[in-house]
Amino acid sequence: MAIQSTLRPSQERVAQLVNAYAKHRPLVQRALTAAFVVYVISTTFRGFTAKPASKRKGKGKDAESSSKPRVAVDALFYQRLSRILRIVIPSLRSKEAMLLCMHSSLLIFRTVISLYVAALDGKIVASLVRAQPVPFLLNILRWLLVAIPATWTNSWLSYVQNKLALAYRTRLTQEVMKQYLGDENDPNDVKVFYKLANLDDRIKNPDQMITHDIQRFSTHLAAIYANVAKPVLDVILYNYQLSQNVGAEGLVLLTVLVQASAALLRALTPPFGQYTALSAQLSGNFRHTHSRLAEFAEEIAFFGGEETEKMLVEREYSGLVKHEDRVLRRRWWHGCVEEGIVKWLWGSFGLCICAIPVFFKLPGVAALDMGGRTEGFVTNRRLLLSSSDAFGRVMYSYKDLQELAGYTTRVALLLETMEDVKKGKFEKALVSSASIEENAKILKGRGVVYESDEIEFENVPIVTPNGDILVRSLSFYVKPGQHLLIVGPNGCGKSSLFRILGGLWPVYGGIVRKPPADQFILIPQRPYLSLGTLRDQVIYPHSKEDMERRGITDDDLLEILAVVQMEHIVEREGGWDAAREWREALSGGDQQKIAWARLFYHKPKYAVLDEATSLVPPDMEGMMMEHATRLGITLLTVSHRPSLWKYHSMILQYDGQGGYVFTKLDAEKRLALQQEKEALDLKLLEV
Numbered sequence: 287m288a289i290q291s292t293l294r295p296s297q298e299r300v301a302q303l304v305n306a307y308a309k310h311r312p313l314v315q316r317a318l319t320a321a322f323v324v325y326v327i328s329t330t331f332r333g334f335t336a337k338p339a340s341k342r343k344g345k346g347k348d349a350e351s352s353s354k355p356r357v358a359v360d361a362l363f364y365q366r367l368s369r370i371l372r373i374v375i376p377s378l379r380s381k382e383a384m385l386l387c388m389h390s391s392l393l394i395f396r397t398v399i400s401l402y403v404a405a406l407d408g409k410i411v412a413s414l415v416r417a418q419p420v421p422f423l424l425n426i427l428r429w430l431l432v433a434i435p436a437t438w439t440n441s442w443l444s445y446v447q448n449k450l451a452l453a454y455r456t457r458l459t460q461e462v463m464k465q466y467l468g469d470e471n472d473p474n475d476v477k478v479f480y481k482l483a484n485l486d487d488r489i490k491n492p493d494q495m496i497t498h499d500i501q502r503f504s505t506h507l508a509a510i511y512a513n514v515a516k517p518v519l520d521v522i523l524y525n526y527q528l529s530q531n532v533g534a535e536g537l538v539l540l541t542v543l544v545q546a547s548a549a550l551l552r553a554l555t556p557p558f559g560q561y562t563a564l565s566a567q568l569s570g571n572f573r574h575t576h577s578r579l580a581e582f583a584e585e586i587a588f589f590g591g592e593e594t595e596k597m598l599v600e601r602e603y604s605g606l607v608k609h610e611d612r613v614l615r616r617r618w619w620h621g622c623v624e625e626g627i628v629k630w631l632w633g634s635f636g637l638c639i640c641a642i643p644v645f646f647k648l649p650g651v652a653a654l655d656m657g658g659r660t661e662g663f664v665t666n667r668r669l670l671l672s673s674s675d676a677f678g679r680v681m682y683s684y685k686d687l688q689e690l691a692g693y694t695t696r697v698a699l700l701l702e703t704m705e706d707v708k709k710g711k712f713e714k715a716l717v718s719s720a721s722i723e724e725n726a727k728i729l730k731g732r733g734v735v736y737e738s739d740e741i742e743f744e745n746v747p748i749v750t751p752n753g754d755i756l757v758r759s760l761s762f763y764v765k766p767g768q769h770l771l772i773v774g775p776n777g778c779g780k781s782s783l784f785r786i787l788g789g790l791w792p793v794y795g796g797i798v799r800k801p802p803a804d805q806f807i808l809i810p811q812r813p814y815l816s817l818g819t820l821r822d823q824v825i826y827p828h829s830k831e832d833m834e835r836r837g838i839t840d841d842d843l844l845e846i847l848a849v850v851q852m853e854h855i856v857e858r859e860g861g862w863d864a865a866r867e868w869r870e871a872l873s874g875g876d877q878q879k880i881a882w883a884r885l886f887y888h889k890p891k892y893a894v895l896d897e898a899t900s901l902v903p904p905d906m907e908g909m910m911m912e913h914a915t916r917l918g919i920t921l922l923t924v925s926h927r928p929s930l931w932k933y934h935s936m937i938l939q940y941d942g943q944g945g946y947v948f949t950k951l952d953a954e955k956r957l958a959l960q961q962e963k964e965a966l967d968l969k970l971l972e973v
């Protein structure tokens with residue numbers, strides 16, 4: 287009796303509580319659903335703003351990873367991404383913003399269709415269970431009708447996503463090219479493409495970054511929107527619908543279970559972003575080795591260097607394959623764990639949730655017949671499948687996001703390095719002598735450059751990009767008409783002088799006075815021949831339109847070619863518009879003569895000749911020098927040939943030990959002395 291009397295009040299209390307709960311259930315449901323929405327959004331956001339792995343680990347790891355570009359889905363990634371986003375979506379009225387808007391509308395429309403299809407599916411099965419042919423046929427008709435917008439939406443989605451990727455790529459490529467090759471309207475033409483390769487160590491293969499990494503980045507960025515925004519929206523919408531059917535309590539339980547297993551999965555996910563960045567870098571190196579092989583095929587073939595080249599190519603390839611292999615293995619086991627959790631574990635949770643309205647009577651919900659229960663089960667199951675698929679995609683999108691982080695790092699590295707290079711900030715390994723106090727002082731300094739009609743160096747140090755000081759303080763001048771001969775041993779800094787003059791290397795001290803870059807033309811030993819027609823080779827870098835604007839015709843060009851005795855090649859190669867790989871079509875000497883023809887076409891104030899006549903016969907060389915002088919071009923010549931002395935009035939002679947002499951050149955006297963010296967040397971040998 288005593289036990290009965292203690293049980294009854296507690297049972298009554300439970301019954302009271304259940305009644306109170308049933309009364310306030312709609313309110314509780316609403317609160318739970320709202321909490322769920324907030325939770326999904328905040329966990330997704332937190333998932334995407336995870337701390338970088340290096341921060342969680344010890345200090346030693348930090349130090350090790352600091353040499354590599356950091357790849358993590360962290361604040362730095364979002365900062366870089368938002369910077370790139372401003373480039374690819376410049377304004378809300380841009381084509382890209384319109385495409386993105388269209389993409390979002392299509393994504394929402396697809397979810398709405400899926401919700402409708404889930405309900406329709408339930409109705410079709412319910413009419414089957416109830417054996418009602420008319421509603422069944424009507425629902426089948428609805429099914430067929432909804433297929434029209436559903437298929438239309440899917441096709442449009444993939445079309446718009448690809449268009450978006452292409453639009454991003456175009457914007458980014460245009461921006462990079464503007465910085466890389468300079469802007470026509472930019473008065474400070476800083477030759478980033480040269481400095482990136484020669485004065486900075488950070489980027490090994492810009493070609494790979496511009497052609498491949500930007501494309502991969504754009505594709506990932508276009509897809510990430512569909513992979514993140516859409517699944518988050520889907521999770522919310524499907525679960526909202528589900529909570530209406532099975533009760534928000536079940537949904538909360540499901541969320542707790544799913545989140546716990548998702549956290550486990552996330553902890554097990556390897557750093558795929560880092561792998562992507564490394565993979566891009568390694569395949570860039572591999573491609574670079576192959577392009578060098580193709581570029582220097584002739585030299586390698588003559589040397590018989592196939593074995594060495596094979597070894598180099600194989601070394602790069604095996605590095606790449608080893609890395610890809612490791613990534614594949616990690617992807618394999620990660621894929622197993624991922625599918626096990628996302629598909630199978632969550633699937634079983636889902637089935638349990640679907641069973642709630644069948645086994646338990648939810649307060650405030652009327653009892654259902656068999657058809658109603660079947661309809662509810664089929665609809666809920668479909669919603670659950672879609673929801674778990676969407677949640678799975680949120681999980682996968684973390685992986686996508688990591689890959690995007692990998693490409694973002696590469697693209698951002700390119701943009702940031704170009705920006706630094708533009709500002710004159712370089713990162714390059716320096717020679718050991720650069721740290722000596724006296725040298726370090728020179729390296730820290732900067733000189734000034736003035737525009738002038740003449741060329742003058744006043745106490746300018748000649749310093750290589752890796753901090754090697756070739757000459758501490760160089761002073762010389764070149765006045766118009768006073769041709770300068772530059773001589774000295776190999777590697778003493780003769781060509782480096784031209785690099786400073788052309789603005790390619792920084793001026794570390796003193797004063798440089800020089801005319802603007804368009805008043806110089808350089809003819810190196812192996813002249814550059816562009817892709818294009820024969821005419822393009824002579825007028826490079828002008829276009830045909832530029833040439834016509836200058837009032838020059840093809841006949842004038844023929845006359846110029848006649849000066850270098852090359853007029854016959856116009857007919858031989860099939861006219862001015864013939865296009866070839868000119869580096870292979872012309873011999874070394876012919877290439878030099880074309881470069882001289884180019885000089886005569888442009889008629890600049892100054893010409894820089896770096897062993898520019900080494901491959902042409904001496905009589906031709908004399909004719910070309912005299913013609914240049916007649917055109918009023920002042921020559922700065924590097925040559926070891928005494929036959930050229932007589933065309934110059936000044937000489938700058940390096941001693942190869944950091945010293946130099948700058949003086950008037952008396953060619954006859956120098957030649958006589960040289961002959962006397964050779965005779966004495968011969969006599970000495972005889973003795």
Ligand SMILES: Nc1ncnc2c1ncn2[C@@H]1O[C@H](COP(=O)(O)OP(=O)(O)OP(=O)(O)O)[C@@H](O)[C@H]1O
Pocket residue numbers: 484485750751752756775776777778779780781782783
């Ligand atoms: N991009 C670069 N980065 C680092 N060092 C460089 C670079 N270009 C040239 N150097 C170095 O600068 C030094 C001088 O080179 P430079 O081309 O001026 O020699 P040079 O006097 O013209 O020799 P040569 O007569 O053999 O052509 C060399 O030691 C060379 O290794």
